[in-house]
Amino acid sequence: xxxxxxxxxxxxxxxxxxxxxxxxxxxxxxxxxxxxxxxxxxxxxxxxxxxxxxxxxxxxxxxxxxxxxxxxxxxxxxxxxxxxxxxxxxxxxxxxxxxxxxxxxxxxxxxxxxxxxxxxxxxxxxxxxxxxxxxxxxxxxxxxxxxxxxxxxxxxxxxxxxxxxxxxxxxxxxxxxxxxxxxxxxxxxxxxxxxxxxxxxxxxxxxxxxxxxxxxxxxxxxxxxxxxxxxxxxxxxxxxxxxxxxxxxxxxxxxxxxxxxxxxxxxxxx
Amino acid sequence: xxxxxxxxxxxxxxxxxxxxxxxxxxxxxxxxxxxxxxxxxxxxxxxxxxxxxxxxxxxxxxxxxxxxxxxxxxxxxxxxxxxxxxxxxxxxxxxxxxxxxxxxxxxxxxxxxxxxxxxxxxxxxxxxxxxxxxxxxxxxxxxxxxxxxxxxxxxxxxxxxxxxxxxxxxxxxxxxxxxxxxxxxxxxxxxxxxxxxxxxxxxxxxxxxxxxxxxxxxxxxxxxxxxxxxxxxxxxxxxxxxxxxxxxxxxxxxxxxxxxxxxxxxxxx
Numbered sequence: 001x002x003x004x005x006x007x008x009x010x011x012x013x014x015x016x017x018x019x020x021x022x023x024x025x026x027x028x029x030x031x032x033x034x035x036x037x038x039x040x041x042x043x044x045x046x047x048x049x050x051x052x053x054x055x056x057x058x059x060x061x062x063x064x065x066x067x068x069x070x071x072x073x074x075x076x077x078x079x080x081x082x083x084x085x086x087x088x089x090x091x092x093x094x095x096x097x098x099x100x101x102x103x104x105x106x107x108x109x110x111x112x113x114x115x116x117x118x119x120x121x122x123x124x125x126x127x128x129x130x131x132x133x134x135x136x137x138x139x140x141x142x143x144x145x146x147x148x149x150x151x152x153x154x155x156x157x158x159x160x161x162x163x164x165x166x167x168x169x170x171x172x173x174x175x176x177x178x179x180x181x182x183x184x185x186x187x188x189x190x191x192x193x194x195x196x197x198x199x200x201x202x203x204x205x206x207x208x209x210x211x212x213x214x215x216x217x218x219x220x221x222x223x224x225x226x227x228x229x230x231x232x233x234x235x236x237x238x239x240x241x242x243x244x245x246x247x248x249x250x251x252x253x254x255x256x257x258x259x260x261x262x263x264x265x266x267x268x269x270x
Numbered sequence: 271x272x273x274x275x276x277x278x279x280x281x282x283x284x285x286x287x288x289x290x291x292x293x294x295x296x297x298x299x300x301x302x303x304x305x306x307x308x309x310x311x312x313x314x315x316x317x318x319x320x321x322x323x324x325x326x327x328x329x330x331x332x333x334x335x336x337x338x339x340x341x342x343x344x345x346x347x348x349x350x351x352x353x354x355x356x357x358x359x360x361x362x363x364x365x366x367x368x369x370x371x372x373x374x375x376x377x378x379x380x381x382x383x384x385x386x387x388x389x390x391x392x393x394x395x396x397x398x399x400x401x402x403x404x405x406x407x408x409x410x411x412x413x414x415x416x417x418x419x420x421x422x423x424x425x426x427x428x429x430x431x432x433x434x435x436x437x438x439x440x441x442x443x444x445x446x447x448x449x450x451x452x453x454x455x456x457x458x459x460x461x462x463x464x465x466x467x468x469x470x471x472x473x474x475x476x477x478x479x480x481x482x483x484x485x486x487x488x489x490x491x492x493x494x495x496x497x498x499x500x501x502x503x504x505x506x507x508x509x510x511x512x513x514x515x516x517x518x519x520x521x522x523x524x525x526x527x528x529x530x531x532x533x534x535x536x537x538x539x
């Protein structure tokens with residue numbers, strides 16, 4: 001018993017005191033500020049402004065999940081099954097962005113897509129455009145930035161799935177004369193369905209809690225749920241609402257994680 | 271038989287995705303040489319003024335130094351606690367193991383903004399009773415980062431532990447070694463690479479941390495990411511491009527070295 005306490009105790013104490021307990025405090029904020037009751041939850045689920053933020057969050061997360069898993073799927077295919085040189089190059093293109101700070105990556109998109117950025121300057125100097133396209137400070141910019149951030153996170157679990165594929169099934173399909181497209185759609189995709197679903201859930205969960213990239217690339221215009229929390233705590237203070245939105249996010253993520261674990265047990269995603 | 275290689279369609283699409291992944295990183299480079307005070311692409315004249323300002327403006331050096339110190343201390347604390355914890359779970363296999371593990375991994379799986387608000391609540395509550403471990407202080411940021419990065423260390427060390435042959439520990443125990451001896455002389459030497467990679471990863475995670483840091487700091491504990499955030503929000507400061515290029519160069523050098531070594535090793539074997 002003392003051994004258990006000595007080994008497990010320190011970390012459990014840290015997380016209990018600095019995480020669990022204060023989370024209960026946030027929970028309390030959500031039902032006591034500004035007045036006791038479930039008013040903030042009611043507001044969060046009926047106020048048109050907050051509802052529109054939730055809908056935008058769901059919409060952006062859904063688009064981001066589909067696009068980044070699809071992109072990760074093809075890039076991981078080359079990463080796992082390409083020639084050695086292709087594998088090396090793709091690996092660098094996945095790992096280098098992965099290790100770079102989210103701020104640098106968001107800034108890179110600003111440098112590329114903003115009004116005086118590379119893309120607009122280039123298109124305008126070619127005479128293709130008379131005036132710059134608005135590509136950031138809107139939903140499009142947010143989606144691009146989030147997809148870019150999340151592709152590596154989808155690629156890692158997908159790589160595990162691809163490595164576990166039974167090569168003989170693909171060989172059999174080819175031996176029987178199936179075209180590449182048919183092997184891809186009718187053999188490869190169904191065999192990796194569990195992995196794709198796992199990657200999609202992971203990406204969706206990450207996307208829900210996102211707030212640095214949307215804050216920078218959305219420019220305060222297309223606010224997502226997590227950014228709303230930040231704004232309600234620091235800019236137009238309504239701590240109760242910020243806390244309530246956090247609790248709702250936590251519940252959503254908890255439900256999705258439970259789903260993911262069940263999925264993992266059933267489908268062998270890991 | 272050779273495995274089925276990806277066809278031309280997949281190869282082209284994958285190449286496009288790879289280009290997409292590198293594009294924003296490459297875009298940072300020309301912008302960092304702009305002679306203007308605002309975000310723009312240099313046309314005639316290229317300038318090093320924004321690199322110069324990284325040196326001239328003491329805030330950058332201060333932020334970097336603060337981030338390094340916070341990263342080192344929080345990496346040591348979180349990896350230390352995570353090593354004890356993961357090894358404890360492995361040696362003792364207590365009842366409610368899943369419950370302990372669940373709590374240990376909670377900050378990693380919870381939405382970052384929820385963790386940020388939670389730690390904000392924690393530190394402003396502490397601010398009322400002391401000024402050392404409080405909102406916007408060095409110790410406060412270290413503790414908050416340690417909470418956020420400890421789960422990653424737990425995962426890495428647990429993976430390392432799962433690869434040890436349990437019989438060596440049983441042998442030590444049957445010959446009367448104490449828990450302490452088993453931990454220090456038997457288990458730790460066998461997971462040293464796991465512990466080292468946990469130290470490295472936790473340092474990097476703390477070094478880059480912005481979500482939580484944004485909530486728990488204001489004007490005193492300005493880490494490097496916090497400083498970059500301030501330059502990104504309103505008027506974009508091209509000095510961000512210069513610092514980004516510097517950070518990019520470091521990451522590229524490390525990843526390139528590591529990946530090349532791995533690939534060379536693999537083709538040897």
